[in-house]
Amino acid sequence: MIKIGIIGGTGLYDPKILSSVSEENVRTDFGLIKVKTGEYNGIPVAFLPRHGEDHAVPPHKVNYRGNIMALKKLGVVRILATGAVGSLNLEMRPGEFILVDQFIDFTRNRVQTFYEEGEKGVVHIDMTNPYCPELRKVIMEAAKILGMPLKTKGTYVCTEGPRFETPAEIKMYSSLGGDLVGMTSVPEVVLAREAEICYATIAMVTNFAAGISPTPLTHAEVLEAMRKNNENLKKLLVKTIEIMPPERNCECQCALEELGSLG
Numbered sequence: 442m443i444k445i446g447i448i449g450g451t452g453l454y455d456p457k458i459l460s461s462v463s464e465e466n467v468r469t470d471f472g473l474i475k476v477k478t479g480e481y482n483g484i485p486v487a488f489l490p491r492h493g494e495d496h497a498v499p500p501h502k503v504n505y506r507g508n509i510m511a512l513k514k515l516g517v518v519r520i521l522a523t524g525a526v527g528s529l530n531l532e533m534r535p536g537e538f539i540l541v542d543q544f545i546d547f548t549r550n551r552v553q554t555f556y557e558e559g560e561k562g563v564v565h566i567d568m569t570n571p572y573c574p575e576l577r578k579v580i581m582e583a584a585k586i587l588g589m590p591l592k593t594k595g596t597y598v599c600t601e602g603p604r605f606e607t608p609a610e611i612k613m614y615s616s617l618g619g620d621l622v623g624m625t626s627v628p629e630v631v632l633a634r635e636a637e638i639c640y641a642t643i644a645m646v647t648n649f650a651a652g653i654s655p656t657p658l659t660h661a662e663v664l665e666a667m668r669k670n671n672e673n674l675k676k677l678l679v680k681t682i683e684i685m686p687p688e689r690n691c692e693c694q695c696a697l698e699e700l701g702s703l704g
């Protein structure tokens with residue numbers, strides 16, 4: 442059984458940190474999902490590029506439910522997700538890693554649950570700590586060992602995309618308490634909790650958000666910023682995998698206690 446999954450965001454499309462890589466097509470209720478599986482130091486790891494290997498899937502078209510269900514079916518109990526974000530907070534600068542701890546959801550057209558109707562019932566999942574506190578601690582520890590700067594709090598505002606925001610929207614998100622803006626953390630984080638999988642996001646600031654940045658935003662700028670920091674991101678992921686404790690002691694694993702788990 443594979444216990445650790447990596448969902449690679451913009452700029453992280455290939456599992457070069459893994460050896461003995463093979464490709465699996467996992468059948469889910471939401472279609473066939475292509476996942477690469479391999480090993481790091483003998484630890485089995487599954488890798489899923491969120492936008493596809495050639496960044497062909499835009500944020501609003503990502504098969505979030507298929508992806509999470511595929512990882513669940515492979516036995517994944519912890520997901521390390523990465524994501525490019527714009528910053529609304531002058532203290533979170535391009536090039537920095539932020540371990541987000543909260544989100545504000547501005548998505549519009551995404552199903553956020555596996556429990557839509559029928560016999561499975563209705564689920565109102567708790568989101569007090571949306572990103573697994575235990576997994577976040579492991580990532581913090583990994584960054585500490587590496588001597589890598591990591592900001593350990595931040596509120597991720599998730600937009601529908603795929604367009605970037607207006608400066609007026611950014612001003613509003615900022616006044617609501619947002620630090621970062623991206624397009625993918627929701628519903629991924631919500632579905633992971635419904636699947637009782639621990640989930641954490643390492644956000645990489647690629648730019649100051651619209652109206653804060655002195656220039657109009659481009660996808661090329663986001664990609665270039667990710668490319669520059671990709672090696673550090675991989676180092677952080679690898680160290681996190683290396684020091685991951687075998688057992689989980691958090692509440693993610695019984696998030697559905699009221700109802701029984703996802704079949």
Ligand code: HPA
Pocket residue numbers: 525526527528600605606622623624647648649650651658663
């Ligand atoms: N806005 C939304 N998503 C993003 C941004 C941004 O400025 N930068 C990287 N992903």
